[in-house]
Amino acid sequence: MSTLANWSPGPRIYNLFPLLAGPLPQWTFHLERAQRLGFDWVFINSFHYAGYSGSLYSIKDYYTIDPRLVDATAGPPRGQLEQMIQTARRIGLKPMMDLVINHTAFDSILVTEHPAWYKRGTDGKPVRPSAKEDDRQITWGNLAEIDNANSPDRDNLWQYWVTLATYYASLGFSGFRCDAAYKVPTALWQFLFPRVKQAHPETRFFAESLGCTFAEILQLARSGFDCIFNSAKWWDFAEPWCLDQYRQTAPFVPSISFPESHDTERLATELKGDQAAVKLRYAFAALFSTGVMMPIGFEYGFRRRLDVVETRPEDWESPQWDLREFITAVNRLKVSRRVFNEEGPIESVETGNPKICALLKWSRDRSERAFLILNKDQRQTQTCQLARMGHVFSGTTTVEDVSPEGRLQHTPDFQLASLKPSGVHVIYAR
Numbered sequence: 035m036s037t038l039a040n041w042s043p044g045p046r047i048y049n050l051f052p053l054l055a056g057p058l059p060q061w062t063f064h065l066e067r068a069q070r071l072g073f074d075w076v077f078i079n080s081f082h083y084a085g086y087s088g089s090l091y092s093i094k095d096y097y098t099i100d101p102r103l104v105d106a107t108a109g110p111p112r113g114q115l116e117q118m119i120q121t122a123r124r125i126g127l128k129p130m131m132d133l134v135i136n137h138t139a140f141d142s143i144l145v146t147e148h149p150a151w152y153k154r155g156t157d158g159k160p161v162r163p164s165a166k167e168d169d170r171q172i173t174w175g176n177l178a179e180i181d182n183a184n185s186p187d188r189d190n191l192w193q194y195w196v197t198l199a200t201y202y203a204s205l206g207f208s209g210f211r212c213d214a215a216y217k218v219p220t221a222l223w224q225f226l227f228p229r230v231k232q233a234h235p236e237t238r239f240f241a242e243s244l245g246c247t248f249a250e251i252l253q254l255a256r257s258g259f260d261c262i263f264n265s266a267k268w269w270d271f272a273e274p275w276c277l278d279q280y281r282q283t284a285p286f287v288p289s290i291s292f293p294e295s296h297d298t299e300r301l302a303t304e305l306k307g308d309q310a311a312v313k314l315r316y317a318f319a320a321l322f323s324t325g326v327m328m329p330i331g332f333e334y335g336f337r338r339r340l341d342v343v344e345t346r347p348e349d350w351e352s353p354q355w356d357l358r359e360f361i362t363a364v365n366r367l368k369v370s371r372r373v374f375n376e377e378g379p380i381e382s383v384e385t386g387n388p389k390i391c392a393l394l395k396w397s398r399d400r401s402e403r404a405f406l407i408l409n410k411d412q413r414q415t416q417t418c419q420l421a422r423m424g425h426v427f428s429g430t431t432t433v434e435d436v437s438p439e440g441r442l443q444h445t446p447d448f449q450l451a452s453l454k455p456s457g458v459h460v461i462y463a464r
Contacts, residue, residue: 044324044375048073056347057105058114069125072365080132085139087176090342092139119206128208136217137163137177150187153179183219196229203234215241216250220257255283264289271391284377288324302335310456317458320364333357363438373402385418405461409453430463
């Protein structure tokens with residue numbers, strides 16, 4: 035374990051999806067489970083009053099809590115929110131919320147109160163935002179796009195966002211996940227961050243980057259965010275793009291990996307119920323970059339995709355499995371070693387077997403290194419040539435097998451190692 039004091043653990047984020055968790059007073063059980071799993075942040079998707087469509091991301095009123103998340107018998111809605119925040123902080127979780135400032139619901143109160151804040155089409159009506167998904171252009175008819183760049187009332191608009199974030203920081207939120215961050219002008223982020231942090235210095239801002247081009251990701255990395263979310267979830271452990279992206283953003287900002295999110299299919303569904311493969315993806319996400327995020331239900335192998343309109347507490351599934359012990363072990367491993375908590379140098383290592391992915395990751399000061407060995411084959415045991423990797427440990431004084439589930443099996447002469455299907459092993463050295 036590192037004896038150096040000049041590092042701190044990266045964020046380990048549990049995503050509590052409000053529509054699945056139900057009314058605020060019922061969240062304590064989920065918060066306590068997240069804390070026991072070794073998470074230190076809880077991210078809560080937008081909980082504001084939704085517009086006509088009912089989507090969590092179609093906000094009608096930023097200062098009102100959505101009625102679906104309120105217990106009518108438990109007192110004022112704001113009091114319920116504050117109690118949840120207090121509970122999270124008391125048990126050691128930093129609350130994070132969505133900051134959605136690229137658009138509002140088309141029926142938002144701001145459309146009538148501040149019409150100059152919106153982009154307008156040739157017909158004078160508010161523009162509907164759109165984005166490219168795969169090869170399709172998707173337009174959201176339930177939204178109206180904010181004109182953060184060129185509004186004739188830009189000064190008041192930008193100050194509105196500062197006031198909004200400061201208000202929720204004062205309630206106890208420690209961080210903000212900035213939705214569609216690349217669609218917001220960099221100048222606005224650079225205006226907002228210092229003003230919120232002046233009143234609440236510990237506040238952290240996380241850039242959501244789903245749908246970004248590589249150039250847009252690099253721009254986000256240079257925009258002053260405390261963290262960005264990376265795209266490692268989609269890596270096949272072979273193509274160079276993932277490590278290239280990591281190397282280019284690492285000098286500017288830490289990143290956060292995730293095995294699935296509320297925007298993706300459930301991993302248990304994608305991998306057809308292959309528990310070992312799901313575990314590999316979580317271990318990789320946790321150890322690859324500075325931070326990790328995991329949505330509610332991942333630990334139980336939930337199959338049903340989270341929906342920002344339709345999901346309800348009744349959609350809580352019967353557990354397919356229970357990965358709590360494994361996730362806790364991986365999170366403990368992550369927090370125990372510096373190398374797993376920062377964007378240090380990382381490189382691919384040749385193993386003599388294309389079905390094995392081996393990564394050598396260093397701490398930024400080169401005092402620690404970790405060797406991650408992953409079996410990409412979900413069906414068969416694979417071997418790799420340890421003899422090819424002797425250089426990985428040259429100059430080290432301590433070498434430990436810290437694999438989360440069993441030590442790496444190897445021949446007595448350390449020439450060959452074998453990994454079970456979807457096996458993941460971690461060798462640490464300093």
